Amino acid sequence: MGEEGKKSRPAPDPNSAKFKLGRIAAKAYTDAAEAKARGEMVGWCASNFPVEIPETLGLYVCYPENQAAGIAARGGGERMCSISEGEGYSNDICAYARISLAYMKAKEAPEQDMPLPDFVLCCNNICNCMIKWYENIAKELDIPMILIDIPFNPDYEVSDAQVEYIKAQFWDAIHQLEDYTGKKWSEERFREVMETSGRSSRAWIDATSQAKHIPSPFNGFDLLNHMAVMVTARGKEEAAEAMETLLKEYRENHEKGISTFRAEEKYRIMFEGIACWPWLRVTSQGLKSRGINMVTTIYADAFGYIYEDFDGMCRAYADVPNAMNLEHARDKRIRLCRDNHVEGILVHTNRSCKLWSGFMPEMSRQIGEACGIPVASFDGDQADPRNFSEAQYDTRVQGLMEIMEGNKGGAE
Amino acid sequence: MGRNELLAQLHEAAASPKRQLERYLAEGRKAVAVAPAYTPQEIVHSMGLVPMGVWGADMEISEAKKYYPAFICSIMQTILELGIRGEYKGVSAIIIPSLCDSLKTLGQNWKYAVKDIPFIPMTYPQNRKPDYGVKFTMAGYERVIRDLEAATGARFSKAALKESNRIYNEHNAVMRAFAEIAAEADITAAQRSDVFKSAWFMLPEEHTAVVRELNEELKRGPRAKGDRKVLVTGILADSPNLLRAFDENGIRIAADDVAHESRQYRTDVPNLDDPLEALARKFSAMDNCSLLYDRDKKRIDYIVEQARQHGAKGVIVLMTKFCDPEEFDYVPIKRACDAAGLISLNVEVDRQMVNYEQANTMLQALKEML
Ligand code: SF4
Ligand code: SF4
Numbered sequence: 001m002g003e004e005g006k007k008s009r010p011a012p013d014p015n016s017a018k019f020k021l022g023r024i025a026a027k028a029y030t031d032a033a034e035a036k037a038r039g040e041m042v043g044w045c046a047s048n049f050p051v052e053i054p055e056t057l058g059l060y061v062c063y064p065e066n067q068a069a070g071i072a073a074r075g076g077g078e079r080m081c082s083i084s085e086g087e088g089y090s091n092d093i094c095a096y097a098r099i100s101l102a103y104m105k106a107k108e109a110p111e112q113d114m115p116l117p118d119f120v121l122c123c124n125n126i127c128n129c130m131i132k133w134y135e136n137i138a139k140e141l142d143i144p145m146i147l148i149d150i151p152f153n154p155d156y157e158v159s160d161a162q163v164e165y166i167k168a169q170f171w172d173a174i175h176q177l178e179d180y181t182g183k184k185w186s187e188e189r190f191r192e193v194m195e196t197s198g199r200s201s202r203a204w205i206d207a208t209s210q211a212k213h214i215p216s217p218f219n220g221f222d223l224l225n226h227m228a229v230m231v232t233a234r235g236k237e238e239a240a241e242a243m244e245t246l247l248k249e250y251r252e253n254h255e256k257g258i259s260t261f262r263a264e265e266k267y268r269i270m271f272e273g274i275a276c277w278p279w280l281r282v283t284s285q286g287l288k289s290r291g292i293n294m295v296t297t298i299y300a301d302a303f304g305y306i307y308e309d310f311d312g313m314c315r316a317y318a319d320v321p322n323a324m325n326l327e328h329a330r331d332k333r334i335r336l337c338r339d340n341h342v343e344g345i346l347v348h349t350n351r352s353c354k355l356w357s358g359f360m361p362e363m364s365r366q367i368g369e370a371c372g373i374p375v376a377s378f379d380g381d382q383a384d385p386r387n388f389s390e391a392q393y394d395t396r397v398q399g400l401m402e403i404m405e406g407n408k409g410g411a412e
Numbered sequence: 413m414g415r416n417e418l419l420a421q422l423h424e425a426a427a428s429p430k431r432q433l434e435r436y437l438a439e440g441r442k443a444v445a446v447a448p449a450y451t452p453q454e455i456v457h458s459m460g461l462v463p464m465g466v467w468g469a470d471m472e473i474s475e476a477k478k479y480y481p482a483f484i485c486s487i488m489q490t491i492l493e494l495g496i497r498g499e500y501k502g503v504s505a506i507i508i509p510s511l512c513d514s515l516k517t518l519g520q521n522w523k524y525a526v527k528d529i530p531f532i533p534m535t536y537p538q539n540r541k542p543d544y545g546v547k548f549t550m551a552g553y554e555r556v557i558r559d560l561e562a563a564t565g566a567r568f569s570k571a572a573l574k575e576s577n578r579i580y581n582e583h584n585a586v587m588r589a590f591a592e593i594a595a596e597a598d599i600t601a602a603q604r605s606d607v608f609k610s611a612w613f614m615l616p617e618e619h620t621a622v623v624r625e626l627n628e629e630l631k632r633g634p635r636a637k638g639d640r641k642v643l644v645t646g647i648l649a650d651s652p653n654l655l656r657a658f659d660e661n662g663i664r665i666a667a668d669d670v671a672h673e674s675r676q677y678r679t680d681v682p683n684l685d686d687p688l689e690a691l692a693r694k695f696s697a698m699d700n701c702s703l704l705y706d707r708d709k710k711r712i713d714y715i716v717e718q719a720r721q722h723g724a725k726g727v728i729v730l731m732t733k734f735c736d737p738e739e740f741d742y743v744p745i746k747r748a749c750d751a752a753g754l755i756s757l758n759v760e761v762d763r764q765m766v767n768y769e770q771a772n773t774m775l776q777a778l779k780e781m782l
Contacts (some may be wrong), residue, residue, distance in 0.1 A: 092739060129736055152510045161548060354736065357481050358521070
């Protein structure tokens with residue numbers, strides 16, 4: 001996914017988590033490109049589609065959201081958005097979708113190429129926008145679309161009816177893919193993938209929870225980069241291993257009293273929302289220069305794909321952040337704020353994401369009240385650089401900092 | 413009653429939903445608000461409750477801003493606004509489906525913004541065709557029934573649902589017939605809209621009776637003049653200013669693919685032993701809508717075919733601002749129209765937009781082309 005700046009630094013240590021994670025993310029693209037060149041089928045896959053399915057079947061997939069984030073982080077967001085707007089797509093549509101639809105047409109982007117798909121795997125547990133976006137791709141390229149529909153859950157717990165519905169779709173999807181690609185589902189392989197995915201998830205959750213230490217052994221912006229691997233590769237052995245390395249490093253950092261947050265950690269916040277990829281450096285710098293460390297985000301909790309069996313997997317996929325009701329989503333964040341000693345919340349009101357932003361004002365109010373901490377928000381967009389104002393960001397962050405400062409004074 | 417009286421009656425219901433609500437409440441009935449685009453109104457009706465459609469209103473937004481960022485469609489914004497301002501006082505609950513991302517958030521905001529009207533979620537499957545999808549729809553209905561019983565004290569019975577299914581099918585047939593008759597009859601766009609809009613604020617059996625009579629009157633009455641015929645598609649087409657622009661430019665609506673209008677009436681409840689399963693099978697049979705998963709984009713072909721069948725030379729896309737499901741469909745609609753030799757026009761509509769200068773200018777230009 002996006003890289004935070006491209007400063008010339010000494011060559012990274014190949015045994016470091018950062019190096020390993022970066023390599024895995026890059027390898028996903030080269031593997032897919034090579035597979036395509038060999039004549040194998042390649043799919044495009046929604047970020048929260050159960051990766052266990054393509055992984056168990058041995059299918060190569062690429063992740064358009066990941067690609068869009070990469071393109072946006074490297075400065076291509078506006079160019080790509082303009083291409084799809086030229087086709088008639090409204091600039092109100094999620095910028096990831098606009099970039100992806102543009103890529104389908106342009107078939108190349110110097111920032112991040114990816115082979116065109118032979119099928120698409122869609123899952124709407126993050127949004128229904130996904131369905132429309134993939135419909136248009138499938139129709140235009142005349143390729144199969146597999147939709148696993150995981151409806152927004154209005155209740156706190158996932159119901160049995162929902163699990164049953166999802167499970168039936170999983171099998172349907174598996175059988176359709178078997179027919180179309182000729183690959184076969186293997187229970188044994190599934191068990192391996194499930195275990196590996198569980199290992200990656202446990203290490204990720206453990207690593208991100210190291211922010212419980214004061215100061216935090218890491219800069220939360222790291223998570224925005226590393227989570228790409230959780231999204232795309234958590235079922236792969238290398239991913240589990242890299243996540244375990246990350247955990248080890250964060251533990252060691254804590255023991256040595258160092259951190260990847262390279263400033264004095266004066267304030268600790270939770271960042272809410274997707275990163276502003278086109279403005280990653282600016283948003284990160286705006287915090288760092290004030291000694292504000294983003295110690296946690298919902299992503300720290302989002303990839304808890306730890307389950308025991310097929311039913312458990314179905315349930316886990318229904319229990320992801322954008323599919324859960326306000327109360328459940330709120331409580332998860334309250335726990336993150338408490339566990340990680342968060343002093344303020346910075347909300348990215350993301351023009352691209354209606355679902356994420358649509359009840360965020362109320363939810364963040366409730367979190368702020370429950371934790372007794374201030375909430376500030378800024379307008380932005382995860383991939384369209386036009387929807388962000390540096391000046392507004394700066395003012396809002398400054399305001400948040402002043403309240404946090406005041407709170408510290410009050411506590412003394 | 414004559415044509416004009418019937419139209420006046422429907423206009424009154426369309427223009428004053430609040431009066432309709434008060435009338436039903438005064439009759440000792442309970443009412444339940446139903447949000448766009450689809451809800452199991454048959455169930456509400458079968459329990460002796462009055463389903464009242466809520467699609468927002470043309471108004472400024474103030475209170476809802478506390479909950480919604482500006483980039484959520486004005487239908488959601490104004491439903492919430494009206495709820496906060498107490499305009500729905502008297503209804504016993506609101507049913508909100510989660511068919512688009514913005515609808516998902518309406519229910520969540522509602523719980524805190526309008527605490528005195530309980531929120532009842534209706535969760536539909538997108539994979540609605542296979543048996544497992546039908547089963548999931550039924551689970552959604554059962555949940556709505558439980559919540560309705562708790563909110564209103566009314567009881568559910570399958571026998572009553574069977575009858576309500578029949579009443580709704582009858583209404584569907586009358587509305588479909590109206591759409592066809594209106595395509596040829598001398599009726600204004602505003603009057604046509606009243607007929608569809610009033611359906612949301614009247615009991616279906618009452619509405620059926622009036623529209624049936626109207627259909628007969630219209631069939632007997634004069635034919636429409638002019639052949640500037642279009643198909644109108646979108647979520648909503650009820651703005652008086654916009655409709656006036658149609659009438660003033662002599663542009664006739666020959667058919668519609670509007671969610672608030674004809675999309676509601678295309679599919680009947682099949683006749684099965686179990687009326688709840690039958691209702692679920694109705695949902696599974698529904699198609700040609702931006703809110704329903706459509707891998708083949710059949711809706712696009714449907715629009716072109718309907719335009720042809722009705723002799724429409726153009727397709728007017730009434731684009732509700734910030735409605736992403738419709739925005740995604742616009743590109744294939746435009747391409748399909750181009751390929752079929754149909755003129756297409758994208759007119760942005762917004763519940764706050766009182767000035768329709770722009771729409772009027774566009775329709776004027778279209779008039780020249782037709
Ligand atoms: S940013 Fe939001 S709307 Fe866009 S793909 Fe992600 S979840 Fe969906
Ligand atoms: S379908 Fe469109 S108009 Fe309707 S609620 Fe969703 S975004 Fe708004």
